[in-house]
Amino acid sequence: xxxxxxxxxxxxxxxxxxxxxxxxxxxxxxxxxxxxxxxxxxxxxxxxxxxxxxxxxxxxxxxxxxxxxxxxxxxxxxxxxxxxxxxxxxxxxxxxxxxxxxxxxxxxxxxxxxxxxxxxxxxxxxxxxxxxxxxxxxxxxxxxxxxxxxxxxxxxxxxxxxxxxxxxxxxxxxxxxxxxxxxxxxxxxxxxxx
Ligand SMILES: [Cu+2]
Numbered sequence: 001x002x003x004x005x006x007x008x009x010x011x012x013x014x015x016x017x018x019x020x021x022x023x024x025x026x027x028x029x030x031x032x033x034x035x036x037x038x039x040x041x042x043x044x045x046x047x048x049x050x051x052x053x054x055x056x057x058x059x060x061x062x063x064x065x066x067x068x069x070x071x072x073x074x075x076x077x078x079x080x081x082x083x084x085x086x087x088x089x090x091x092x093x094x095x096x097x098x099x100x101x102x103x104x105x106x107x108x109x110x111x112x113x114x115x116x117x118x119x120x121x122x123x124x125x126x127x128x129x130x131x132x133x134x135x136x137x138x139x140x141x142x143x144x145x146x147x148x149x150x151x152x153x154x155x156x157x158x159x160x161x162x163x164x165x166x167x168x169x170x171x172x173x174x175x176x177x178x179x180x181x182x183x184x185x186x187x188x189x190x191x192x193x194x
Pocket of ligand 1: 051052083084085125126127130131135
């Protein structure tokens with residue numbers, strides 16, 4: 001009898017502990033994945049820099065296709081001061097090498113341009129003849145990933161653990177008649193104490 005009673009108490013206690021443990025474990029949110037690299041700065045054309053490529057526009061096309069650009073990344077255009085510029089243009093202007101209506105233009109090297117939005121970005125040099133000779137590059141920018149979480153100053157501060165009220169055991173675990181303490185189980189074996 002005492003063994004069974006002790007077993008029941010143990011089972012109930014174990015069930016309560018399991019319920020509490022599983023409940024509290026489920027409340028702890030998984031930590032956000034940390035981005036290992038942060039914002040990536042790309043030098044357009046690498047060692048070639050920003051110039052009229054010997055191989056034509058295919059050189060910049062191949063360079064751009066070998067990278068994965070994400071929102072927040074930075075392009076650096078290296079060129080000789082006064083020899084070139086960098087203009088972001090529409091796709092239509094990019095295709096026709098029209099540098100008359102630019103979205104933005106940088107004339108001082110090195111030009112650092114942050115890729116602020118996802119989608120296609122088109123850059124050309126507006127010096128006559130340069131774009132049509134291949135000084136143009138199209139950049140496909142993908143949406144931010146966990147590699148680029150929002151800036152800490154913009155992220156609302158949250159407690160590490162949510163402040164939830166303490167969990168109560170479910171009603172079916174609440175005993176209407178508390179069980180007597182089992183300090184002297186042997187006594188129960190031989191009947192109630194005198
Ligand atoms: Cu140029």
